[in-house]
Amino acid sequence: MKKTATVVLLIMSGIFSYAQGCSDAGICTIGQSFETEKADFKNSIEFATVFGKGESDVTYFSPYITYTRKVNEQFSLATKITFSSANGSFGTRASFGDAYLIGNYTLKEENQKQWSFLTGFKFPFTSSNLKINEYSIPLDYQASLGTFDLFLGTNYKIFNWDFNLALQIPVFNNNKNSFFKEYAGTNDFPSTNLFERKSDALFRTTYNIKTTNQKWVFKPSVLFIYHLGEDSYETIYNKRETIKDSDGLTINGNIVSFYKINSLNSIGLSLAAPFAVRTTRPDGLTRSFVASIQYIVQF
Template identity: 30%
Template sequence: MRRLIPFCFLASISGYVLSQGCSDAGFCTMGAMKPDQNYSKRIAIKLRSVEFNFYRGTSTLTPIIYASTVDFTLGINDYSSFQVKVPYMWIDGNLGKNAGVGDISLSYTRLLKATEKWNLSGTLGAKVPTNDSNEKVNSELTGGMDSPLHMYYQTSLGSYDAVAGVSAISRNWLFATGIQIALTENNNQFAWSGFPNYPDQEYLRKYNRGPELQRGIDVMLRVERNWRFTNFNFSLGALPIWRITKDEAINPDTGNREKLPGTTGMALSILGSFGYHFDVNNSVKIIQGIKITDRDFNPDGLTRNEVLSISYVYKF
């Protein structure tokens, strides 16, 4: 009966509980910045874990984003590990559908200092694009033309990103901060004119344009309080993400490359998680949250209104 508890819990909430999770490009789940980390004094000298994650998120408009991710964490020595995340994404909305392998995350994490109560860890990493984020759709709405989809519908951000972060972890608390810098622009060419037969042109213009977008710099802070028991744990936390520099893109009206107003500011989420451990090797967890604030202008398609994440973790 004890082993049935997590499945009953997941079944009871998965039908209706959705919320805002990491609304950035995914760097808040890399290495030292991951949520719900166990406190330990060193990293095992072997493959530490494989995590299978399912994610469903609703955007500020009609697209619904699904992703299934395989997350490998490999111990290199007593104090270092290497993480690889590979997602497969599929998106469905009123402009069309798209599916494919998402951007690959690579990160190296090292335990910098361990005391009797706290661990301090650091992470360096990168996001590698799997396409140029200019996938197209051909439908009645496009008038039979191949029209680029908005960034909400793209499986890749189309840019190479650099990531760094640090965390301090105790048995009950997690504090983490990180930075993500887009090193290149993408090739997205979404335009309102590409959907001449869309029935509500005023609504269509709510899809913010940003041709050949280069995202600004993101800085995140994670504060998490965890309660741990023999077989289960739960946590509450806050995740503010600041875009501290403006996005840059082609102005479709002038053809000039410009800094985009309204693209800086904070996106704040309140998060909660629940985990159940069958034994030392097998566990399940869910992460959910509530969006509090967001940026005014979002041509990158990263904003989520509602998110639910469910994972199975196997530790070696």
């Protein structure tokens, strides 16, 4: 138990230190679709609100709703809809972001060991070119990257540990962002005109802690996210140019806690922050701190 407490304290110390790079283009949260708890009901709805702090004092308020249907003992489907409001020196812009459809197939558990597999898609509600007062704004203010993405993943559960691997692959790019830093009067954000983003690979390890009365669950985790190539944009001369150092590794710390109110209802709190970051993050997903509150009802 002392080792567990040490891990939690280390993650919490990282969460409350300032750094850059905690982000989620979708791959960080789709891993939560891996079912590590035996559900008592076939349906669940999650209502959540995410608060975040980004670059250049941009702040975020991002609610979402998730519906999960347990089709049978092995297969479940989850749908998720996101919304985001960003506020900063450019002003405030709010919009629906993305819709997700995720399927999870779980093999039979044997000797407290279990494999599960995940696949799904992300569909954008915008082409990432929302404006404020008719002026183009950077991706940091956009609610979606404007890409249609494929998710592939697998999870291995052994005793109280979960290890999962996932890929997020943009299969169709509808990003029509038109932001040029040359016309913005600031160098805080890079140019992202007609932005094209590369794929991501994730490895996550999670330790599950339950109290004796089964009311509380704590899940500290560490996420390694590798951006598999340099992103690019189209210059003012209509030439596609890669963005140097936009590939590479990000390491995030995360702790999730849930309190089971009764057999139908639970509430949760999630805190996350980065430990190591890529040099350049033009996608606008940089976060120094993220906190979310969830309410889950089963029926």
